[in-house]
Amino acid sequence: MRVDLFDFELPPERIALRPVSPRDAARMLCVSGDGRLEDAQICDLPQRLRAGDCLVFNDTRVIPAxxxxxxxxxxxxxxxxxxxxxxxxxxxxxxxxxxxxxxxxxxxxxxxxxxxxxxxxxxxxxxxxxxxxxxxxxxxxxTMPLPPYIASKRGIDARDRSDYQTMFAEKDGAVAAPTASLHFTPALMAALAAAGIGHETLTLHVGAGTFLPVKADDTDAHRMHSEWGRIDAATAERLNAVRAAGGRIVAVGTTSLRLLESATGEDGQVQPFEGDTAIFITPGYRFKAVDGLMTNFHLPRSTLFMLVSALMGLETMQSAYRHAIAEGYRFYSYGDSSLLLP
Structure with a gap:
């Protein structure tokens, strides 16, 4: 596909330079498979999911890279x-x-x-x-490796050591945060558990290649960066049990989604995985592992905007981003989030 199909204009003032506090007070744009858009907040997530659903987080920890x-x-x-x-x-x-x-x-x-x-x-x-x-x-x-669209506008400081780390961060190795997980707090996790919504973790060490622009004119010519990830056998078994019981697998962040899709066979069964993945998801891709995605708002012409367009449809995501820009949503790593349920 032509890369310029995934372009859009983003006013510079929409780029978030700091996260909101508390983290779960950020806004969340809910996007349905029929294209319906609803404005909500992260703290509304327990009411937006169903008992039996399972959120999947990335437990990588950002190093001062x-x-x-x-x-x-x-x-x-x-x-x-x-x-x-x-x-x-x-x-x-x-x-x-x-x-x-x-x-x-x-x-x-x-x-x-x-x-x-x-x-x-x-x-x-x-x-x-x-x-x-x-x-x-x-x-x-x-120092913490803040994305260039933040680091070019302000200095990196001590506050970023905690702001740019998720509550799930355990395994050293990432040079960029799995930013959708930055919104979660112990209070929100308790509310999700009380609503019967489970969670699992996997590990994908996010590389700096996640910020590289797509320089090719066509997606077929783009060479995707690789990243190391791991899903253990017990986690894979529990995720398969969620779906077998009628629950939905909702990836928190594109990193979790990419690893889940890399580890899942054509039969929809998640397999244990350890190694590199360079999966590149564009419209036309058939999703095998996930039933939804929670993710922040992405760069124009990026592989991540292509991924969300593959999940929800390009027209739907173009409409969602127009709405988000018009309504003042905050973009990128420290910005607001979206819940995509095709």
Missing amino acids: QLEGRRGEAKIGATLHKRVDLRRWQAFIRNAKRLKPGDEIVFGGGVTVTAEARLEDGSYILLFHGEEAVELLLERAG
């Missing part, structure tokens, strides 16, 4: 993207023209890396020196 340093006199910035092994990470480099394989970069806190190899997409493999765990080095030298 943004690094600033020097190679000699040259300033070098790095955004870690994907773990290679215990001491190596793939990273996108700023000022990469001043870097070549074999060069050393010195970051803050005495953290030093070697730029081992340059990959086809322009990123580098960085080898962290020393014996300390890389996670400890990042806590010392790194």
